[in-house]
Every structure is written in C-alpha cells, then in structure tokens.
Amino acid sequence: MTVRPRPLQEHLVHTLAYADVKTAAERIDGHIRPVTVTAADPGDEPYELYLALELMQHTGSFKARGAQNFLLAHREEGTLPTAGVTIASGGNAGLACAWAARRQGVRATVFLPVTAPQVKIDKLRGYDADVRLVGTEYAEALAACEAFAADTGALASHAYDHPLIAAGAGTLLDEIQQRIPDLDTVVVAVGGGGLFAGVATAARHHGIRTVAVEPENCRALDAAVRAGGPVDVTVDSVAADALGARRATSLAVSAARQEGVHSVLVADTDIVRARRALWDDRRLAVEHAAATALAALTTPAEARTGYRPAPGEKICVVLCGANTDPTDLTRPRATTRPSH
Secondary structure, three states: OOOOOOOOOOOOOOOOEEEEEEHHHHOOOOOOOOOOEEEEEOOOOOOOEEEEEEHHHHHOHHOOOHHHHHHHHHHHHOOOOOOOEEEEEOHHHHHHHHHHHHOOOOOEEEEEEEOOHHHHHHHHHHOEEEEOOOOOHHHHHHHHHHHHHHHHEEOOOOOOOOOOHHHHHHHHHHHHHHOOOEEEEEEEEOOOOOHHHHHHHHHHHHEEEEEEEEEOOOOOHHHHHOOOOOOOOOOOOOOOOHHHHOOHHHEEEEEEEOOOOEEEEEOOHHHHHHHHHHHHHHOOOOOHHHHHHHHHHHOOOOOOOOOOOOOOOOEEOOOOOOOOOOHHHOOHHOOOOOOO
C-alpha cells in the first residue's frame, strides 16, 4: 500500500518517520541510480567492510535523491511556481537541484559561497543553472537565497533542512540493507545532517547502528548534541565545501538522540589520508566529505577520534560524493596537504 506523504507545508517538523523514507523511495523509483555496494578487500581488520558507492549517483552525490523527492512531491501537489526553484549550497545540493529542475522543466537559481570549488560551479552551469556567488560561507549564501525566494516567488529548496530532502537521502539505507541484509553498522559523514537524519531513520527501522562522522573543526552535530539543541559552530576543515554547515538541523539532532546512533570526530589529516588511500588502493576519486566517513575507521589506534568496530562487525561506509578536483591525487604523496 502506498503511504501518503505528509503535507508539504510541514517543513518545520523535528522528527522524521520511516514512512517518509518509504514514500520517497516509491516516488523516486526509476529517477535515480540504485546504489552499488562492494565488499572491501579482506585485510588485517577484525571487521567486515563494505563500501556504498553513492559517488556514482546522478550529479556525483547522494543529493540527487532528496532533490528528486522534493521536486516530484511539489509537482504532484501542483506547487512548482513559474519562477522555478532556488537553493543555497556548498555545491552538491545545488548540482542535484539544478539537475532535477532541468528534468522537471523549471529553472534553477543556485547560490554558492565564493569558496565553492570551480569544478562544482562549472558543472552547475552545465545544468543550465543561474549561479550566484555570495559570501565565504554557506550561511551567507543561504541568506541571499532566502531573500531571492521572497522577492521572486521561486520555490525555496534546502541543501539538507527539509523532511522531503532528508527522506530522499534515507532511501539509500534501504538499498544498502537489501544488498547486505545482516548489516550491523552504517557510517556516514555529517554536514548539516540531511543524509544522516534520513539514513539514521531508516537504519533504526532495520535495527542497524548509525555512526555519524564529522571533521573536528566542522562539528555542528556534535556541538548540538552537547548543547541540547542546534548551535552555531566555526567552519574550518578540508571538507568544509560539503560539510561546512554552521548549524545542524533539528531533524539531525532528533535522530542523533535515538538509540543506536554514535557521533564521532576525525582530524583533517586523517580525512586527507583516507581520501588518498581510496585513490591509491581502489582508484576512487572522492570528495573530502566522502573520505570523512572512511576516516572514522582508519584513524591511528592511539587517537581518541574515530570509531573502533567490534570483532566480526559488518560495516558499510557511505562514499557520498565525487565532485572533486582529482588533480591533487595524481601528485606525489609527499605534496598532498590539507588546505583551508
């Protein structure tokens, strides 16, 4: 039986239900690429590792799922305005929104901070988006986007803070669980928390543990959990272009308080090392945000960061995006440095 979505105006809810994820999965079926899951080569680790290659998704990241769910839901309700859709993004959400908007035949206006990688700006223009560069942080681009929506009547989407966006992202976990029915743990990187909120909601339904991973200096979720609610944090990480949210969403904070969720931090040096290892060992060119999730399992044993799996634990790491300039990966290892 098809589960009816909650009204679209209920965008300020602080919880996400598994029914929302199931509805999203039905809605976007046939509009996105099912995730490829691969087993990592057996090593010396006492756990079993799988990689979810969501970097192969349309537009190069998981964001295509939420963007499709958001726009298709508004199409169903007849609430797509002639002014089109607008979004503020570090890059990936904008790409997904522009791609989905073009498929729906509506215009997309995307606001990015001036620090956004050129590779993402070029791809956005390739999707016929109107690209506007504002400020040096996501929060500044968001303020400009909100003003634009108020002035023009464009439909305001969001990079992560909307139940339709989070529910779309959560469809990824159902696909992973279908491929690994006895999965113990899923590991995801966290920025504002849309992917985490959706995945954790679906994971809880299946009895799967969720590990939320943030850079030490981009820790919006960790700070919110400690403070008892969303708070502003500084943004200073090699992965800030994708994980640089100043504040986690209430959806993410609510998900983080549920049983079976662990929040951990990793250092930039470990993120860079994990990204390089994915290239050297598997020829996967991923963003630093994607490598952040894997870094939780590869931090040095003496570090107090990261996640330590139990012997025999079956783990899937989500490699969430590939919108990166890969030229630094072809340089000698000694020249690769974190940069801010």
